[in-house]
């Protein structure tokens with residue numbers, strides 16, 4: 001479904017990605033991991049058209065989408081969320097989700113008013129079901145920009161799901177989200193995969209990754225160093241080294257990373 005060939009990105013003299021070859025099959029949930037600053041968000045920005053790669057190609061559904069504008073990429077069904085979502089000032093949470101759901105418009109409203117009204121009702125139902133699922137019903141009519149950071153992340157995720165994504169790129173969906181809701185998010189995301197959506201998820205929470213993902217790829221200083229099932233991550237010395245340093249200099253006490261990976 002998605003394949004990158006030798007993606008490179010530099011900012012001035014700083015090489016942030018080099019020779020990244022990533023494949024994502026239809027219906028997969030792939031975790032994109034790596035230490036801070038390893039290039040994960042930069043790669044998502046390139047896949048979603050927010051940044052142009054300095055080199056390489058991106059194939060999606062048989063097309064070369066490298067260098068296409070973000071709106072054109074979104075129209076192909078690639079949707080993304082941001083680490084720090086920016087919400088419109090004058091829209092409530094419910095309105096934001098309603099704008100994300102496909103609504104009957106223009107000529108269809110005139111030609112088939114009965115059917116269009118039923119579709120509008122269905123859109124409203126889906127938007128409010130999503131608010132409930134994400135525990136946002138209480139703030140449904142509050143301005144989207146006024147809810148907490150964690151709630152904004154959930155709202156942005158809801159909008160991306162309702163927006164008809166075929167490939168969802170999620171940037172740290174659990175940051176600032178409470179543990180119970182994190183577990184629920186695993187179910188939500190697996191559910192939307194069953195509906196035919198493919199996911200690439202940038203995350204630091206290894207427990208979440210272990211429960212959610214079929215496969216993980218790991219970036220270290222812009223280079224892909226691993227591609228394996230989540231349960232095999234910690235068997236990979238390059239991955240352990242990227243997170244914890246070299247064996248000789250590694251702290252003796254097991255790190256939180258190892259503990260969460262075992263959980």
Ligand SMILES: Nc1ncnc2c1ncn2[C@@H]1O[C@H](COP(=O)(O)OP(=O)(O)OP(=O)(O)O)[C@@H](O)[C@H]1O
Pocket residue numbers: 011014016034035036037038039040041042043
């Ligand atoms: N627009 C930019 N201009 C210059 N350098 C940038 C730019 N965007 C990112 N970088 C640099 O690229 C490197 C990778 O950043 P990126 O945000 O992709 O990392 P990340 O893996 O997503 O990190 P984190 O887990 O901390 O979010 C960092 O060194 C960052 O400072």
